[in-house]
Amino acid sequence: MKVEQKCKILSKKHLNPYAVQMELAVGDMVRSSLTGPGQFVHIKCGESRLLRRPISVCDWHGSNEGDTLTIVFEVRGEGTEWLARRPEGHSVDVLGLLGRGFQVEDQGAYLLVGGGIGVPPLLGCAGACGGASTAILGFRSKERALLLEEFSKDCLDYKVATDDGSLGYHGTVDELVRRELEEGQHYRGILACGPRPMLKSVVKAAAAFGVPCQVSMEERMACGVGACLGCAVRMKDGTMRHVCKDGPVFDGEEVDWDV
Numbered sequence: 001m002k003v004e005q006k007c008k009i010l011s012k013k014h015l016n017p018y019a020v021q022m023e024l025a026v027g028d029m030v031r032s033s034l035t036g037p038g039q040f041v042h043i044k045c046g047e048s049r050l051l052r053r054p055i056s057v058c059d060w061h062g063s064n065e066g067d068t069l070t071i072v073f074e075v076r077g078e079g080t081e082w083l084a085r086r087p088e089g090h091s092v093d094v095l096g097l098l099g100r101g102f103q104v105e106d107q108g109a110y111l112l113v114g115g116g117i118g119v120p121p122l123l124g125c126a127g128a129c130g131g132a133s134t135a136i137l138g139f140r141s142k143e144r145a146l147l148l149e150e151f152s153k154d155c156l157d158y159k160v161a162t163d164d165g166s167l168g169y170h171g172t173v174d175e176l177v178r179r180e181l182e183e184g185q186h187y188r189g190i191l192a193c194g195p196r197p198m199l200k201s202v203v204k205a206a207a208a209f210g211v212p213c214q215v216s217m218e219e220r221m222a223c224g225v226g227a228c229l230g231c232a233v234r235m236k237d238g239t240m241r242h243v244c245k246d247g248p249v250f251d252g253e254e255v256d257w258d259v
């Protein structure tokens with residue numbers, strides 16, 4: 001059941017110069033509508049902005065004393081800037097939980113592949129997999145890296161790539177993903193979230209090694225609940241699917257990557 005409610009900001013901290021982490025008190029939202037990692041909330045960013053902003057769930061706790069959600073977002077434009085300025089103790093209008101997340105099995109060994117602000121929802125996957133996964137995390141530079149300590153705790157292993165070589169492997173995550181798959185480790189699947197070109201190449205590598213791959217897609221959204229066609233993506237079979245309602249997570253093999 002989707003819920004729209006005022007949610008108090010319990011804590012707020014900057015993870016790096018660009019990204020903010022917020023913990024929200026969300027009533028019974030986790031217990032009533034969480035189906036898995038990769039779902040998102042739609043946040044009203046000020047009275048004057050009609051369209052809500054979609055932000056993925058990074059972490060969550062369900063409790064009879066009240067559920068909490070953690071989100072991590074980068075300031076991109078006026079909506080996220082407004083949100084980043086909200087102080088602890090203030091409330092924001094949140095609609096959620098929305099969308100279909102990743103399908104994961106407890107104790108499954110997954111390869112988690114994240115790029116930039118696509119990294120936070122994978123932390124929820126790492127937790128849901130029970131610590132049996134390996135993460136490959138890509139950032140533009142060391143100063144944009146985030147949540148590394150958390151991945152080190154929640155995964156068997158994690159590797160970092162940066163575009164400028166300032167941290168970890170110098171290059172994109174693609175090469176690290178291929179190396180990991182070549183080493184023959186048996187993965188139940190790949191779970192990926194990040195920019196479309198990264199997703200496209202991860203899906204290609206997954207297909208080459210015969211590993212199932214789920215991808216979380218990012219499209220501009222309006223209603224967030226499947227009512228406006230604002231977020232449509234084309235599938236290989238020619239149909240259009242809504243990122244907000246049918247996704248954001250899809251089987252990578254089903255998406256038409258050539259449009």
Ligand SMILES: Cc1cc2nc3c(=O)[nH]c(=O)nc-3n(C[C@H](O)[C@H](O)[C@H](O)COP(=O)(O)OP(=O)(O)OC[C@H]3O[C@@H](n4cnc5c(N)ncnc54)[C@H](O)[C@@H]3O)c2cc1C
Pocket residue numbers: 040051052053054055056057072073074075076077078079080081117120121217218219220221243248
């Ligand atoms: C399912 C989903 C999950 C997301 N999860 C996260 C997350 O966990 N952390 C994070 O930092 N960002 C996330 N994003 C991207 C985030 O929604 C945008 O960065 C944000 O909406 C930008 O709003 P703005 O007002 O600051 O920017 P502006 O550019 O001023 O926004 C103008 C309009 O475009 C839309 N828009 C702009 N960029 C995007 C985008 N990349 N995706 C979708 N809509 C966009 C805005 O919602 C708004 O309606 C997610 C996007 C989707 C679709």
Ligand code: FES
Pocket residue numbers: 220221222223224225226227228229230231232242243244245
């Ligand atoms: S945002 Fe309206 S249909 Fe997806």
